Amino acid sequence: MIPLEEEIRQLKKEKNAVILAHYYVPDCVQAIADEVGDSFYLAKKAKDSKASLIVFAGVSFMGESACMLNPDKKVCMPDLTADCAMAHMASEEKIKHMRDMYDDLAVVCYINSTAALKMLSDVCVTSSNAVGIVRALPNQHIYFIPDGNLGAFVKAQVPEKDIILNDGFCPVHQQMTIQDVTAAKAEHPGAQLLVHPECPAEVADAADFVGSTAEIIEFAGKSEAESFIIGTEDGVLHELNKRNPNKHFYPLKKMQQCADMKKVTLEKVRDCLKYESGQITVPSDVCRLAVKPLEKMLEMAK
Ligand code: 13P
Numbered sequence: 238m239i240p241l242e243e244e245i246r247q248l249k250k251e252k253n254a255v256i257l258a259h260y261y262v263p264d265c266v267q268a269i270a271d272e273v274g275d276s277f278y279l280a281k282k283a284k285d286s287k288a289s290l291i292v293f294a295g296v297s298f299m300g301e302s303a304c305m306l307n308p309d310k311k312v313c314m315p316d317l318t319a320d321c322a323m324a325h326m327a328s329e330e331k332i333k334h335m336r337d338m339y340d341d342l343a344v345v346c347y348i349n350s351t352a353a354l355k356m357l358s359d360v361c362v363t364s365s366n367a368v369g370i371v372r373a374l375p376n377q378h379i380y381f382i383p384d385g386n387l388g389a390f391v392k393a394q395v396p397e398k399d400i401i402l403n404d405g406f407c408p409v410h411q412q413m414t415i416q417d418v419t420a421a422k423a424e425h426p427g428a429q430l431l432v433h434p435e436c437p438a439e440v441a442d443a444a445d446f447v448g449s450t451a452e453i454i455e456f457a458g459k460s461e462a463e464s465f466i467i468g469t470e471d472g473v474l475h476e477l478n479k480r481n482p483n484k485h486f487y488p489l490k491k492m493q494q495c496a497d498m499k500k501v502t503l504e505k506v507r508d509c510l511k512y513e514s515g516q517i518t519v520p521s522d523v524c525r526l527a528v529k530p531l532e533k534m535l536e537m538a539k
């Protein structure tokens with residue numbers, strides 16, 4: 238019997254497939270992927286991919302976005318039940334109500350959202366480009382969905398706009414508290430604190446750096462510090478340790494894990510490639526509208 242990794246490599250070649258993986262999926266899946274990145278990087282890679290088959294190792298909004306951005310390609314996911322809880326945490330009625338309230342409203346939608354929410358939005362953002370895109374919009378009133386923490390982070394950076402927050406959150410990052418920060422700093426004196434903007438505001442305020450997964454990895458690589466406390470999902474530790482063997486990385490708290498990202502296993506990646514199972518489809522009427530804010534994000538982030 239050939240090892241699983243070898244079987245995956247052979248299948249990839251045979252099928253002219255590419256594996257895109259997010260930094261939160263298990264280490265072994267990141268290790269066999271062709272591209273590993275944050276949400277923005279992966280969206281760009283999916284759009285530009287020339288492969289016949291895209292296997293997206295991540296959660297459903299990522300596969301859905303890949304499918305909408307590259308409709309001629311077959312996009313499959315190793316586990317179709319891997320979903321992002323926050324992606325559903327905004328209400329269509331509330332969006333309509335906000336549009337009735339403000340004539341110049343822009344609905345800014347974090348990419349961690351369903352296609353049904355994107356359909357009702359003006360522009361998508363990721364954690365790496367949200368501040369720049371919101372600042373560049375001509376609108377004074379912004380309704381930021383679904384993440385209240387990323388929204389609050391953007392609001393603090395763009396005080397000249399009226400940014401209305403929604404109450405969605407990431408269940409993984411929401412659990413990180415200022416008490417965890419105090420405890421981790423006491424345990425690792427001198428370590429820099431690097432956190433994701435999905436963390437609560439008081440955690441972000443205490444950090445030395447706030448950014449997307451890819452930005453955290455880049456910051457740690459350039460920093461003069463030798464040790465770091467990491468306030469995001471544990472999956473980023475794989476790339477941090479790989480790139481910086483002489484630096485030390487400590488999770489802000491124990492078990493910072495997204496159960497959905499961890500559903501992606503090597504066996505499921507192999508089956509996905511072999512049987513081309515787990516195909517993502519988006520109804521054409523939904524795709525036609527939901528792809529617009531995604532395309533606008535890619536344009537504005539250039
Ligand atoms: P990034 O865009 O920083 O990779 O974030 C994705 C995500 O799901 C964070 O919880």
Ligand code: SF4
Nearest residue numbers: 321322323407409495
């Ligand atoms: Fe969604 Fe949070 Fe998991 Fe990211 S870590 S995919 S925001 S539930």
